[in-house]
Amino acid sequence: MAEVVCKYCGAKNSSVAALTSSSCSRNPNGGKHVPYEGSTTEKQYVCMYCGAKNTSVAALTSSSCSKNPEGRNHVPYRGSAAEKQYVCMYCGAKNTSVAALTSSSCSKNPTAKKFHVPVG
Numbered sequence: 001m002a003e004v005v006c007k008y009c010g011a012k013n014s015s016v017a018a019l020t021s022s023s024c025s026r027n028p029n030g031g032k033h034v035p036y037e038g039s040t041t042e043k044q045y046v047c048m049y050c051g052a053k054n055t056s057v058a059a060l061t062s063s064s065c066s067k068n069p070e071g072r073n074h075v076p077y078r079g080s081a082a083e084k085q086y087v088c089m090y091c092g093a094k095n096t097s098v099a100a101l102t103s104s105s106c107s108k109n110p111t112a113k114k115f116h117v118p119v120g
Helices: 056-060
Strands: none
Touching: none
8 A cells, every 4th residue: 555645744654544643733724734746756846835845745844935825834735746737726827847837827716826826
């Protein structure tokens, strides 16, 4: 069985039940660990809010993200970091990297931080 990783802190466990049974200090809602829904075999993980990259979910989520509307740390993008095009979930704008997509504002983003956010 594959490891399950928390999307907010990178904690690992052998099952979803075991992972979600303990608290996560980086969960913006102050709750338990939340499973990362993307692939855990990526060579590089990218933040869905700003495009920052790192080689593990734990390393990526250990630093802050000024564009995260729900918390203060980076949150890994669920899709592959090697996609050819990223599309904003609010307006459909497209770009070839998460960093480029999230560098400009999105008038349709309903959060206080009005940046494009990729689908996925």
